[in-house]
Amino acid sequence: MHTSCAPGTRQTAPGTSTTPARCDACSPGTYCAGGTAALVDCAEGTWDDDADPATTCVAWTDCVPGEHVGTEGSSTADRSCLECTNGEHTGTMNATSCSPGAWVLSYFGPAQDVPNDSLHLAYSTDGLHWSTLADGRPAYQLTGMGTNHIRDPFLFRKNDGTFVYIATDWTLANNDSNYWNRPSSKIFVADSTDLITFKNPRLITLTNLPGPSATPMHAWAPEAYYDPDRKLYAIIWSGNDTTGANRIYVSYTADFVTIVNPTPDVLFDPGYSVIDATITQWNDRNYLFFKDETDSSGGALTGSGKDIQIARSSTLALDPGTFTRWSPDYITRGSTQSRRRATEGPFVIKDPRQSRWYLFADYYLNGGVFGCWSTTDLDADPGSWTELPSAQYSFPSGVRHANAVRVTQAELDVIIAHY
Template sequence: MPELTRRTALGGALALVASASVLNAPAASAAITPAAYVMGYFAESPNWEVASYGLHLAVSRDGLEWTPLNQNNPVVLPTAGTGGLRDPYIHRKQDNTFVVLATDLKGTNWAEQNQYIHVWDSTDLRSFTGYRRIKLHSLPTHSWAPEVIWDAGRRQYGIVYSANDGNRNVLMVNYTTDFRTVGGHQVYFDPGFNVIDGSFAFHNGMHYLYFKREHDFTLMGARSSSLAPGSFDRGVFTGAYRGPIGTEAPTVVKAIGQNVWYLWGDNWAPRNGYATVWRTTDLAAGTWSPVSNANFTQPMHGKHQTITEITQVEYDNLLARWGTPAWNRLKSHNFPDHFVRHANNVGRIDQYPFDPYRDSMWRLVPGLAASTGVSFESVNFPGRFLRHSGFVVGLAPNDGSAGFRADATFHRTSGLADSRWTSFRSHNFPTRYLRHSAFALRIDEISSASALGDRRDATFRIGY
């Protein structure tokens, strides 16, 4: 069953971003000094070449451009229940250690009525201990996307998740002090229509809850001065926000050191990328503006993200423990939802996501003709490189000749359309640059005086 149908019929979950220092001020006993973010997610690609139901991690300085860890492979896998997870959530506890919770579901068996969730403890997200499953209820329904709030008045954590109460899809809560034993379930949020997926933020004494309204697949916001069950039910105050097809799994993130918030949404169908992002400078107004794909890049295949602030030490330690990717992707400047790839040995840009996904993964190695340059070696066809022939760029095996080495070597320059990005000048035709034209790659003569469209065609972002 498609995810849209599954979630409409059965419900979803509440995504609660609780930050010790900013997003949910009562969430931790000792505030941290945030310097970066960690994202948790599971991974799926359009034609199921990737179907990875473990905890994946990525890090970011700004909450927009992400570096996948562990080569975009999972860092921990469940070993009980269905043996897979979806919708992970990372929560910083009062003692500044972490707890990780996730839906107990492998694959897309939407009819699964699972009352259990996966749970791990972690001091630093470099190791995971105490794996267990805990049961939240005995209802004939699911327990999807479990997430956490800290209720200071109760001195307890609330595990908030999606279920059906027999009338409609609602958000339920169980309270706990240790994430091992839990109290009975109760309805947390029921505005009178089917809802799933949400994200809390805290600002100027007010709590904000963003969630998915199911009947039109849009994101909306509610507010309350309290975190008590039912307190948001009559607090809906925003308009509806929707990605290109339909959006769920909102996550609210505050930019570190800025009066800016981002609202991430997960597109339920993998078109125009998996994510849509909005921006606001006034959380109380409840109005959001879309962020261009040029300004954010989610981890490849990342689904149902959770985003948590981390310190500089935690950021450095995560990179040291799990490592950065041994490959890169190249994003187009003027088609920022498109990435450079090879297809049938033709170089081109195509809209993300696609399979075979490895077609867009490149090892940027020292230039074959000059070590000061760069050559693009295919990840899924090692020994094959992007090279130009007759000014048309394609993928070809290295024949060892001087001509091939020169054709396959480029020199990085400041982006011709945006100095924060990168352009690639041909080694043996130094007035020509790598560019796309009608989505196909070639090298053409381009200068700072060329038309803006041509300069944008020749400008790329090196990322993951």
């Protein structure tokens, strides 16, 4: 019996009664399964990532929205991706060039009726001055689902260029006071290709864990990010345990329909109650901004609470337990750390034209008033962020718990024309 050709080689002449089969090495950029299998060139869109013809070819890297193709791939080289610069953006996968960019702001209103507890939109081209869309009317208002109240909207562009809209499920309650007896462990989800039409409204359950006083754990302020290590989307949210303490949890999904981990993982727990997490990615690590939810009850671990702090991880993977808070200081208190500012619902954007970040936070006792703080160094002491005078930025009236998603100017033009 003749010895078969090994993987990575191909048979070029069969064996005879006196000679073995001839096996020639296959070239990089091909795949040879061995035996009598024919040589297979790496198909279009794939490459030989380890220069080993014994292993199968793998797909080129996809350039996601916000990036453009630097060099196209080949059978022996991966596609390279470059980030858009100078304020430009891309809205599709594997775009060949960038174009002028802008932001769309999502928020809900200050009153406790359905039109306010709905998705509202605004936009900005500089990240500081925001103009309302639809004259402040809801861009999307839920119907036919409980009380139709939804809060804390978050818009996220997926890797395929489409959008997902997620929000806190308030459909069991009519207002703040009766929500506490009817908390929800679900979040609201809808899909959109253009931020004009929203389809497939649904609720998905994030946990069956119990909350305090025999009520379900609530799932507050969900946000979504892509985890490149898991190749899954990570939904981060605030949940309360049986003692009432809040932590930041993470649920993973591939499609915003099915949750991969029905029992959620604790993403961040500094040892005291925290809510309203938002993440900014920079220099191959994640920065997590959050609200200290204690009320002078956090002990030696933190300050008097009710303001915004920051933690960071060492990689872009959204792994549970990898975030570290390196300072107890509050960003929103600046040099006067003893002065409570009563802020929540932070969101952070980077000026694409320079290394400068803006943090916006909701003065939650003031019915829709936001503050703004800025830094050029995310690793700086949190108390060193600069508070901007209110004359340097502007929001529509009554904005609550906002966040922003990047779009191209062409996409924004269509959105403005519609609303």
